[in-house]
Amino acid sequence: MLSRPRRRPDQLRSSRFFAPDDLRSFGHRSRQKQSGFATEEFSGRPVVAILNTGNDLISCHAHFRQRVDDIRRGIWQAGGFPVEVPVLGLSETFMKPTSMFYRNLLAMETEEVLRAHPVDAAVLMGGCDKTVPALLMGALSADVPSIVMPGGPMNRSRWRGRTLGSGSDVWRCWADRQAGRLSCADWSDLEDHIAPSAGHCMTMGTASTMTSLAEAMGMCLPGAASIPAVHAAHARMAAATGRQAVELAWHDVRPSQILTEAAFDNAIAVLMALGGSTNAIVHLLALAGRAGVPLPLEKFDAVSHDIPVLANLQPAGTYVMEDFFEAGGLPGLMARIRDRLHTDAVTVAGQSLGQAVAEAPVYDEDVIRLPDSPVARHSLAVLRGNLCPDGAIIKTAAASDHLLQHTGPAIVFSDYADLKKRLDDPRTQITPDHVMVLQNAGPVGGPGFPEWGMLPLPKSLLEQGIRDLVRISDARMSGTSFGTCVLHVAPEAAVGGPLALVRDGDRICLDVPARRLDVQVDEAELTRRRHAWQPPPKRFSRGYGRLLETEITQACDGCDFRFLEADGSVTPDPDIF
Numbered sequence: 001m002l003s004r005p006r007r008r009p010d011q012l013r014s015s016r017f018f019a020p021d022d023l024r025s026f027g028h029r030s031r032q033k034q035s036g037f038a039t040e041e042f043s044g045r046p047v048v049a050i051l052n053t054g055n056d057l058i059s060c061h062a063h064f065r066q067r068v069d070d071i072r073r074g075i076w077q078a079g080g081f082p083v084e085v086p087v088l089g090l091s092e093t094f095m096k097p098t099s100m101f102y103r104n105l106l107a108m109e110t111e112e113v114l115r116a117h118p119v120d121a122a123v124l125m126g127g128c129d130k131t132v133p134a135l136l137m138g139a140l141s142a143d144v145p146s147i148v149m150p151g152g153p154m155n156r157s158r159w160r161g162r163t164l165g166s167g168s169d170v171w172r173c174w175a176d177r178q179a180g181r182l183s184c185a186d187w188s189d190l191e192d193h194i195a196p197s198a199g200h201c202m203t204m205g206t207a208s209t210m211t212s213l214a215e216a217m218g219m220c221l222p223g224a225a226s227i228p229a230v231h232a233a234h235a236r237m238a239a240a241t242g243r244q245a246v247e248l249a250w251h252d253v254r255p256s257q258i259l260t261e262a263a264f265d266n267a268i269a270v271l272m273a274l275g276g277s278t279n280a281i282v283h284l285l286a287l288a289g290r291a292g293v294p295l296p297l298e299k300f301d302a303v304s305h306d307i308p309v310l311a312n313l314q315p316a317g318t319y320v321m322e323d324f325f326e327a328g329g330l331p332g333l334m335a336r337i338r339d340r341l342h343t344d345a346v347t348v349a350g351q352s353l354g355q356a357v358a359e360a361p362v363y364d365e366d367v368i369r370l371p372d373s374p375v376a377r378h379s380l381a382v383l384r385g386n387l388c389p390d391g392a393i394i395k396t397a398a399a400s401d402h403l404l405q406h407t408g409p410a411i412v413f414s415d416y417a418d419l420k421k422r423l424d425d426p427r428t429q430i431t432p433d434h435v436m437v438l439q440n441a442g443p444v445g446g447p448g449f450p451e452w453g454m455l456p457l458p459k460s461l462l463e464q465g466i467r468d469l470v471r472i473s474d475a476r477m478s479g480t481s482f483g484t485c486v487l488h489v490a491p492e493a494a495v496g497g498p499l500a501l502v503r504d505g506d507r508i509c510l511d512v513p514a515r516r517l518d519v520q521v522d523e524a525e526l527t528r529r530r531h532a533w534q535p536p537p538k539r540f541s542r543g544y545g546r547l548l549e550t551e552i553t554q555a556c557d558g559c560d561f562r563f564l565e566a567d568g569s570v571t572p573d574p575d576i577f
């Protein structure tokens, strides 16, 4: 990859801002000097933007201030000029209605920040769920040399003799609390232990999945995604990432050269071996849409059929990311599926993926399993049927085997507010045979595609020890969630998809082996209901919400904005203006 010739200083993009003897460049140079830098410190050197998604409301990135300094150190060492540029932090825990509502906003900000400024390369600092896909989408569209610095998972937490997984154990303990098995004091004590350090969720949730896929696609240094956030190795990795960003600038290695069809194939293979989050499907579809790489939904099903889950990580398995790191991390896992990867795919590290994972050891075979003793045979399945003509997803590795073929009567909630209001109403009468249906929780209906897909179970069933039911929605679910939850139903109810037509008592048939999801209502009746259907009122008359409501694509297309997908045209570089 770095066999591409090294550019001369006058070929750097930033030289177009700093080098000319004209009035505009005088302004650029004089204002850089205003910041206290002499000409020789910034001119003729690669300017590397550090895109920092840290802020005080994104606790998963609490260590980013220090990491910015570590990255700066690396950039200076390699002869570059570091500039920190804060960008929107997408806090999974603090943003409403959902951080996914704002993923495309960060993607747009990333693209325009890189395009507008004198930037030769970028370090993309991401971790918490939507930050990495958003940064990658924006960097790919700007096509400025970029490298991801994965934020790293938080430390393992021990509580009352057992390992806690952020996310997964919250759901489990909440169910216990609802069932009266966990006291108020226990719940409060759990609050003190569930998130023991800086770093993103330490299970194989969306954050660990997306940082791992960034590495599998060649967008960060080998091994970087598995390093715990507060480990000293993480600071060293950050500095090395800064050094490598300077190399990328000199050699003009762009995301479009890394994010090829082979890179997407590698990401999907690794997603399955990790038993990763279903959210990754949406993000990879969006990224593929920007890359112009064809990516049919069925490809995920086909790869899932071929590659078993080897990472024994919560929520599908037992361990957490710190165990994974100590067991050999992502390079160890990728070495195990080496024959399923495009090993000649190039990476930002200056070597092929095959070179990056060659001979990578595995130190614990219970954490990173051999293919003949997997955690689960398959990770997920893509469903089609009259309820989801454009597809739906089920994470089979986190579902109950006995529910994978199930037919039962629907109990329908028209939106999330209706679910909250009626869930525990004795008149609602949910039985273990029921199929719970949540409408209007998709990309438009949510709005913003919230993580409501693991519908809560009613207290009456929890008290009986029932922990799972078939649940269907057009929502997503957290990567840390589990259960027999059919997700991403497309088209969604809010745009008139068949999910909007389901009524209480309709028989719904889920048949995962046959990849089918159907409502057993005759076509004439569905047509009658379709004609009577009224779209929910629009929520936004202005602002970003209106943009999202009018432009967001469906789950099967990645939920990007239509006007941001690749259309073969080239956006003009602003320095022509």
Ligand code: FES
Pocket: 060, 092, 093, 127, 128, 129, 200, 201, 205, 207
């Ligand atoms: Fe940030 Fe889970 S809350 S990754």
